[in-house]
Amino acid sequence: MLARRNFLKASLAAGGGLLLTATLPTLAKAATLGHAGPDAVTLNAYVRIAPDGRVTITAKNPEVGQGIKIMLPMLIAEELDVAWADVQIEQADLDPRYPAQVAGGSTATPVNWLPLRQVGAAGRQMLIAAAAAEWGVPATTCTTAAGQVMHAASGRSLSYGALATKAATQPVPDLKTLTLKDPKSFTIIGKPTRNIEVPRIVTGQPMFGIDVSVPGMLYAVFQKCDAHGGRLVSSNVADIRKLPGVRAAFEVKGGTDLRGLLDGVAVVADSWWQANRARQQLQINWDEGDIAGQNSADFAATAVRMSKGRPETILRKDGDVNEAFGRAAHVVEATYHYPFLSHMDLEPQNCTASYADGKLEIWAPTQNPAPGSKLVSATLGIPESAIKVHMVRAGGGFGRRLSNDYMVEAAWISKVVGAPVKVLWTREDDMRHDFYRPAGTHFFKGGVDANGNLLALADHFVTFSQDGVIANSADMGPTEFPARMIEHLEFGASMIPLRAPTGPMRAPRSNGLGFAFQSFLDELAHAGGRDPVDFALNLLGKPRLLPDPPGPRAGPGFDTGRMAGVIRLVAEKSGWGREKLPAGTGMGLGYYFSHLGYFAEIVKATVNATGAITVDKVWVAGDIGRQIINPLNAENQAQGSALDGIGQALGQGLHLEGAKVVEGNFDTVLPLRMRQAPPVEVHFLVTDHPPTGLGEPALPPALPALTNAIFAATGKRIRSLPLKDHDLSTTA
Amino acid sequence: MQYTIQVNGAPRPVDVDGETPLLWVLRDTLDLKGTKFGCGAAQCGACTVHMNGVPIRACQTPIASVGTAAITTIEAIGETKVGQNIQAAWIALDVPQCGYCQAGQIMSATALITRVPAPTDHDINEAMSGNVCRCATYTRIRAAIKQAADAGRA
Known part of the structure; x- marks a missing residue:
């Protein structure tokens, strides 16, 4: 958790102010506005406006290099009518209140184009309502621009930051009655917009799944059968436990679903290098099954x-x-x-999991976190309510990370050793165990x-x-x-x-x-x-x-x-x-x-x-x-x-x-x-x-x-x- | 085994097996996670760092072989003028997609411009073809190198 908070520090807005949430499936008849407490970051919010006018917008989808972490907030910011420079973006965790948290099928644009603009427009209307009430003028006489509500006739204006608290008490508009902007007046959508993450990328800040660090974390490799679906018969795992740095080495009996936990041997060590070097001493007797004609x-x-x-x-x-x-x-x-x-994501498959007291916290560079949470729940026998999945930026996806096999491996190994564990595959693992x-x-x-x-x-x-x-x-x-x-x-x-x-x-x-x-x-x-x-x-x-x-x-x-x-x-x-x-x-x-x-x-x-x-x-x-x-x-x-x-x-x-x-x-x-x-x-x-x-x-x-x-x-x-x-x- | 290596201008004592690749010492011992693991075989360049200014693959560099050489990583490349120009060009042209390879790309590009202040396309091909960008942002990497080179001569 600590590491994750560090990741987020740079992008967190000051707490408080306006919190706009919406669930999208039928999208947002559900736009609601409420007061955000200091713990607002853990709520399922799309928009938070701080008293100083800075706007924090939640990016709900996994980022794998497609630029969605910028694009979806652009839709909200446009209709909210704020200056893009005032926007900070916060990555959502997996949360059932956000629909379609998936990076796949080129679907994010068609699915979110209208609903997320409505989220922004609903917020704008509530801010206008707050200003109109303050001034005692009809809302229809107010306009907005760049985070300000204006009343031209009287020359008055108020910033969104000043209005946020009052806006939170306004009724939530019916999305059907919202007026969206004429595209001709767009100030954000359609404008070349730089990826806000690039300054962090070019200075080497930790931000990918492989970079996750949790206090007390151990490192693991997991050797599976290269003949897909092969079963583990026996191994020299006891010898592996004696090797330098090795904290645990054990056999895993998995299932037959190639997308789930498979048979293999886990090697857990103080460093990934030690774990992977110890693994090279592994001798495993596999039952490869029927391989006839599989050439x-x-x-x-x-x-x-x-x-x-x-x-x-x-x-x-x-x-x-x-x-x-x-x-x-x-x-x-x-x-x-x-x-x-093979998909060849440049960042090899990896995941960090921390199991303690019946609960799991997972940091996963995944394109598709929801099925991953279900897979972990079913495999480990832990209710999904006790599983927290953080979506971490992924070094490429290309469809590979729609599967969550690395997630269930990390969860399983962490539970066995009773410590936070980062599972990291080698390139060879990645190429030989792909979909x-x-x-x-x-x-x-x-x-x-x-x-x-x-x-x-x-x-x-x-x-x-x-x-x-x-x-x-x-x-x-x-x-x-x-x-x-x-x-x-x-x-x-x-x-x-x-x-x-x-x-x-x-x-x-x-x-x-x-x-x-x-x-x-x-x-x-x-x-x-x-x-x-x-x-x-x-x-x-x-x-x-x-x-x-x-x-x-x-x-x-x-x-x-x-x-x-x-x-x-x-x-x-x-x-x-x-x-x-x-x-x-x-x-x-x-x-x-x-x-x-x-x-x-x-x-x-x-x-x-x-x-x-x-x-x-x-x-x-x-x-x-x-x-x-x-x-x-x-x-x-x-x-x-x-x-x-x-x-x-x-x-x-x-x-x-x-x-x-x-x-x-x-x-x-x-x-x-x-x-x-x-x-x-x-x-x-x-x-x-x-x-x-x-x-x-x-x-x-x-x-x-x-x-x-x-x-x-x-x-x-x-x-x-x-x-x-x-x-x-x-x-x- | 105790080693003291020079990383980003400071001596850093570490206690690891001598065969441990520099990559893993940087990432997991010294918590410098900007240098990336991609292939473990000097095929992708994600782990590129500078050793006395020369780009090397940290995944193939045992810690015991580093000695007193000056190691520079992505975290400190912005302390040089060339590194700053490269970073600025990468931001201005919005080069990355996923961004995972870009630390290695920047280390190779910085070494190139330091050596060849006005690189030709051929120079760029030669210096950069060891760095794989799986998202294939090569068009912008090439443009950003030229922009950074121009900035350095301005």
Whole structure:
């Protein structure tokens, strides 16, 4: 607790003043205002106004680098009508009164855009009411600006700080009657706004999960079976206890849920280095279970075998693809494959837990604290009311930290040793115990007519199952593009049983499907002699909204006009087709709709005689609606997403051997580095649609844009990733 | 085993095994948590510190090998003019996303500008490619290095 208070010291407002809380699910019929005591920081407040006018706004969501700790308070501050310079931001703990405390799915913008502005507007209205009562004038004659209520007719004004106590006694407004600002008068939303954490980051202040320090804390490592789900039979754990610095070493019998506590051996020491060094002396006898066929080579052979038969499941069937292939001018068959990937958060998984007297306090760099608390409760048999979860800034998430396995490990180990414990994984732990982006293989057949227009497309998608059902994030929906664009289309799927756990990774499904489909569509464009941009615009056809099929994932549908809009914009900005490129240089297009965002990207790349790839530049065009909330961060997110995709395409892929991940570190799975990173030019197309999220949708188009550029540069079609496994040399 | 190392201008006695990497001495013994652990294999650069002004990977530097060399960490890099310029540029251009790698990036960038006051893109590629940014903020890191270099020559 002490360490956490230290973390917060710099961002705490003076206690007292106005406290505005709201619960969001139906959002805030529940805006309430009350007096904040000196302990206000522990309350579930969004807004606190100190007597000196400083405003403390609570950031409810986990921060993993997406900038949400700034963005959500910007929404509140705008409608509260305060000066951003007067705002201090406080990170919330996990608390049931805050809804949707999750960093995932690029959901924070669409979910919070209206409700959090209403939170701010409700506070503003109460401050106005307080001023109006003070002056004996109608509230409608009062205005606000930068933390002041003004009455123009009499020239009077009062600061929010002076009004806060009186405002707390005003009735809570009905949110339906609140008037939100005209976007033209925004002073915070839409303005490039710097991340307030950067001064702390650049001076090395402790702020990440790995930096948490609790008095009396010990350090732990936890060795699990690298064959996922393997069971512990025996170990030499007694020998480990004698090693330098070791305070405890013990076997853990976990469950069978790969997202929960697993079998393993915990080593707890005075320092992490000692714990990890002692662990190297561990000898464990594992029962690895049935590992037959759990190899990348076997998966590839099985996929080919499956492709020769009918798909196990038909996902969509429109028209008659075989009839259409029969009359097509050109028919292309091609197999596309993308590999398993690790999230590779640069901060390895870690968590600190302190168990005492039946209560648990947890400091977790998690994207998804609520299920973590439930997991800990169920596993340790402690009621959630006795578990406090602090959300600590995470050194990257990318979907990995939607799972909370590290949290339950720390909680369990702390309970066993009866002391605060920080569990920290090595890079190898992190890479070998991930929830992997599932690999996938697509057996495509496509036909174009004599004009080069797409006539028909079939995909037999060979993916993975786990415990008899589709593996997490390994599915494909019936509306996958170009479904609904053409009359004759068939999607089928077959599944290979998989031991390794899979899960969402930044732009889940889309990150692999985008590569496969967008590459094959490029291939078909070239087969019919069409320019890929022209082919895409023709395929999209007239601007129209295609509603989603009913179901849990139904959203606002797919707007072909918005997709075409970003394709046109990126073509224009990149000079597509207007420039004669030198030999060995080419440009490629990728476009994709995911997480409610429409993105088109063009990559310019050069391949030299030795086969070395230079990514010269990336152009990004995105449509995420009518408002870019923080343009400074939006550009950063879009650049990072595009480069994330480029990095995956160039150098990343995992192999399974005997149900274990072969790779363990950055020497074999290659993160993108400075020398490979091209300039990324980002443009947003502002359209009159609700604002949507940006953590993910800029990633999927980058991979096929690169591989399509390589085709344009070399004539070599890239049908599998990563590129480091391809020989693109033209010299003997 | 007792060692006294020079960290950020002050002698710091520590009692650890001689094989203990400098990284863990800094983080867990001396409570200087700005230096980060990313890979443990000199692959990511998150643990970059300066030894006599030269960037090194603290995760691969046993404490017994440090001797009397001057170690500088992110916590003290702002005491130099170049370090201040780098920090100011990082803030001005809003470089970080998650921020986890940035201490290492700043240590490498500071060493670069100290050595090469006007670095070219090639210089930046050579000096910075040992530092992984998983969020891929490379565009802004490059721009911030150039801005800091310009500030240093102004």
